[in-house]
Amino acid sequence: MDFLTNTTHLHITTWVVGIVIFFIAALNGKQSKGLHMVLRLFYILIIISGGALFIHTMGYGQGMLYGFKFIAGILVIGMMEMVLVRQKKNKPTGMFWGLFAVFLFVTLFLGFKLPMNINFLA
Template sequence: MDFLTNQTHLHITTWVVGIVIFLIAALSGKQSKGLHMLLRLFYILIIITGGALFIKGMDYGQGMLYGFKFLGGIFVIGMMEMVLVRQKKNKPTTMFWILFAVFLLITMFLGFKLPMGPMNFFA
């Protein structure tokens, strides 16, 4: 399982692809059943790679911040799913889009700020 934690590239690739698929599925409307199923596969990959990085993150002595990042990532996935499901049922999605953006920004900020982040923007 070392290939999951050597670098953060696998995790970053999965969430970037997941967000792109989410945006395509959300913009395509109701005819996105296949994309929605593909996105659910990427949810699993994101959680597996993020969980492996979370476990490795305990070595840095900042477990609480890594825990907040992990929870933020779960909330981002939850909001993505809520937007797509509510969109299919023709229910309002504005609140979930806003929560998606807020949780995504918080999670990305923590991801870049913490020691295992790919770049240290906030040194």
């Protein structure tokens, strides 16, 4: 399972593809069951790769911050699912879009701040 924790590329690829699929599904006029199922597959891939990285990062001495990032990431996935399900049921989604944005910002901020990040400036 070293390929999961060797670099963060697999995890970053899965959440970028997941977010793109989410926006396609959310902004699409009609609900596509197949697209929603593909997105759920990416939820699982994101959680597996993130969980492996979470276990790997315990050696960095900042387990609590990585734990907060893990919880915020799970909340992002939860808000993505809530937006799509509530859209399908024709219920208001404004609050869940806002929570999605807040949790995504927290997750990205912690992900790029913590030691196992990708340094874009170097």
